[in-house]
Amino acid sequence: MINGAAVGSAESGSLFGRWETRLKLPGLIILVFSFSLVQDLRLLPLLLLSSMIIYRLSALPFTCLVSRVRLPGFFLLAMAVILPFWSGQTILWQFGPLALRLEGCISLLLITVKFIAIFMVVVALFATTPLPLLTRTMRALGIPWLLTDLLLFSYRYIFQLSSDLRRTHTAAHLRGFKGISLISLKTMANVTGSLLVRSHQQAERVFQAMTLRGYGNGDQALPEFRPVVADYLLLAAAVLLSAAIVLAQIFI
Amino acid sequence: MHIPDGIISTTAAIGGYAAAGGMTWLSLYKIKQKYGNPRNGIPRAALLTAAFFAASLIHIPIPPVSVHLVFSGLLGVVLGWFAFPAVLxxxxxQAVMFQHGGLTTLGVNACLMGLPALMAHRLFCLRSLFGRRKPLPNAILAFLAAFSAVAAGAIMAALLLIYATPAYFDAAAEKTAVLTLSFAHLPVALLEGTFTAMVVLFLLRVQPTLLEADQK
Amino acid sequence: MTEALNIQGLTFAYPEQAPIITEISFVINAGERVGLIGPNGAGKTTLFLLITGILQPTAGRLEIFSRPVKSGVFYPAVGMIFQHTADQLICPSVREDIAFGLQNMGLGNVEIQQRIEETAELAGITALLNRPPHNLSGGEQRLVALSGILAMGPRLLIMDEPTSDLDIRFRRRLIKLLDPMNDQTMLIASHDLEFVLETCNRVLLLEGGEIQADGDPAEVMGNGSIMESHGLEVPHSLSATWHRHRNED
Structure with a gap:
């Protein structure tokens, strides 16, 4: 059920894997925001080109991209059905009540390309950064520890709880549970309630065990910050590219 | 409803981050006020977040589509002020592991789900007026909390999609779109409300302390 | 004699991985109580998941009471107790939890209540019927899970590590509960060899996905060379006999 975790350390041989996370994270976030700012169609090829180069640098296989596009892709599909036919006044082609509109088609093109470009960069970012490292980096960048602790612990238990849940489903099936449907809503509510109760009970024990080992006394050590020149060069490249895109969008 | 990257305007995305930041700050402030040492609440909030995450991967077939529950109402009911950080x-x-949702839209999505969750929490707190351990008021308030959380989320998302995307709808089309999107969520809201009421009744019998996010 | 379980050439492997179960064949007759022993990772739980139809075999034939196992088909004749009991308890009260399977079998309310009372009486958990199962002790939870299965009247009862984390008293209660069920066919995987010795009249030794030994519990488990070569030890109650045998040789 859950296998989307960072392809991570396996790819750490790539340029992207080695890029110091404390510089990679802000660099790429600035970049995707500059992507999202684009409204001018003429900038779209640049977006696609730069995201492809970035994806190349991450040395991830193409399949990694395809396997992850399904969920958000569904949303995009819905937009593709709505926008060209309902958005705008300039009618390109009419068939009965159905009218293909220019403005809608332009919006769809813009949205699709921006989505694909950002998607590639985000996959490159997350698939080369294991979550524990990402969390510590966020902490080092000043994100409140309550959030980063919450993130780390949730991540730690997701795998266990998913397999708990799977075993509960199996057990229910063996006692004749017909599978998830509207009719079996009550059983599902019971299963969900049981999962919450068990998580709650386990949380008490986890908390006790953590307290015994000194949780809450002082901060955890942050990862060492030892950037090399290449790290800064990559950051500079990302920032320059972002600035170029923003300026082009404003002045062209 | 998770809005992916590249669809809404940058202004809206940044506004979403600002709002989410503000809400997180407020939540952390409230949590500190309540717990003294907020670390005490972390294992519980983390495990419940993970549980919600695991449970939300289950899909329920409502022919012809299959939906997964949003859990925004139940999250608010169980986690109280921890709900917003938990949603975030x-x-x-989800963004890291499945690229579900988006990175630029993280703030917006957190607000779309987290604000209704907090609203659901406030609504559920009203049970203290009717008797905290009585099943009927608990079930009704849980239903209302979850129903309105989904409805509010859907309406907010619809408004956002209409006004913050590069689309050019005329006023009538906009109104229709908002109404359609909201009504399309009606079955989901009903399902979510019913489901949440059932879970709350379960918790009331088995572990009522799980429903006391409003109490210290 | 009726065949309860007939397995021929059963093989199971996850895609692109080495097989976990390799061409296993054996027959369990109705009324036999079979202990399944073997080191950790021997394939015991996988075998159970195959028998219950949760996993699809890669190859081979699997029949329960002369009926081929089909995955996804509800078959109340087979009941299974999981190693992690908490996975099995889903309803807000013990009574409802025992009723869960019975309702799915389509029984009427009167019969459901009657079966619940009988099973609870048998397992000695009548006093717990109205309590939430989640807050019970590990031993009580095990008995509740067992009651939920026994109430369905399984013809084949499968238990995965039924004595793990039971104290001596609950372990004894479990043995006493199972002991008089003379006609009940059972398949019990356990590291608790003394328990297998007390409850079973046949034992299968599984390692590396293959059956390594099959026979009388005292004979198989009393044979030190077999046991030790598969990372197991002769249970204490048999070790005196084994040493005496060896000294005589």
Whole structure:
């Protein structure tokens, strides 16, 4: 059920894997925001080109991209059905009540390309950064520890709880549970309630065990910050590219 | 409803981050006020976040589509002020692990789910007026909390999609679109409300302390 | 004699991985109580998941009471107790939890209540019927899970590590509960060899996905060379006999 975790350390041989996370994270976030700012169609090829180069640098296989596009892709599909036919006044082609509109088609093109470009960069970012490292980096960048602790612990238990849940489903099936449907809503509510109760009970024990080992006394050590020149060069490249895109969008 | 990257305007995305930041700050402030040492609440919030995450991967077939529950109402009921940080963390995990949702839209999505969750929490707190351990008021308030959380989320998302995307709808089309999107969520809201009421009744019998996010 | 379980050439492997179960064949007759022993990772739980139809075999034939196992088909004749009991308890009260399977079998309310009372009486958990199962002790939870299965009247009862984390008293209660069920066919995987010795009249030794030994519990488990070569030890109650045998040789 859950296998989307960072392809991570396996790819750490790539340029992207080695890029110091404390510089990679802000660099790429600035970049995707500059992507999202684009409204001018003429900038779209640049977006696609730069995201492809970035994806190349991450040395991830193409399949990694395809396997992850399904969920958000569904949303995009819905937009593709709505926008060209309902958005705008300039009618390109009419068939009965159905009218293909220019403005809608332009919006769809813009949205699709921006989505694909950002998607590639985000996959490159997350698939080369294991979550524990990402969390510590966020902490080092000043994100409140309550959030980063919450993130780390949730991540730690997701795998266990998913397999708990799977075993509960199996057990229910063996006692004749017909599978998830509207009719079996009550059983599902019971299963969900049981999962919450068990998580709650386990949380008490986890908390006790953590307290015994000194949780809450002082901060955890942050990862060492030892950037090399290449790290800064990559950051500079990302920032320059972002600035170029923003300026082009404003002045062209 | 998770809005992916590249669809809404940058202004809206940044506004979403600002709002989410503000809400997180407020939540952390409230949590500190309540717990003294907020670390005490972390294992519980984290495990429940993980549980919600795991449970939200289950899909329920409502022919012809299959939906997964949003859990925004139940999250608010069980986690109280921890709900907003939990939503934020859950969405980040989904973005990191499945690219579900988006990175630029993280703030917006957190608000779309987290604000209704907090609203559901406030609504559920009203049970103290009717008797905290009585099943009927608990079930009704849980239903209302979850129903309105989904409805509010859907309406907010619809408004956002209409006004913050590069689309050019005329006023009538906009109104129709908002109404359609909202009504399309009606079955989901009903399902979510019923489901949440059932879970709350379960918790009331088995572990009522799980429903006391409003109490110290 | 009726065949309860007939397995021929059963093989199971996850895609692109080495097989976990390799061409296993054996027959369990109705009324036999079979202990399944073997080191950790021997394939015991996988075998159970195959028998219950949760996993699809890669190859081979699997029949329960002369009926081929089909995955996804509800078959109340087979009941299974999981190693992690908490996975099995889903309803807000013990009574409802025992009723869960019975309702799915389509029984009427009167019969459901009657079966619940009988099983609870048998397992000695009548006093717990109205409590939430989640807050019970590990031993009580095990008995509740067992009651939920026994109430369905399984013809083949499968238990995965039924004595793990039971104290001596609950372990004894479990043995006493199972002991008089003379006609009940059972398949019990356990590291608790003394328990297998007390409850079973046949034992299968599984390692590396293959059956390594099959026979009388005292004979198989009393044979030190077999046991030690598969990372197991002769249970204490048999070790005196084994040493005496070896000294005589």
């Amino acid at each position: 963390v859950g969405l980040l995990l």
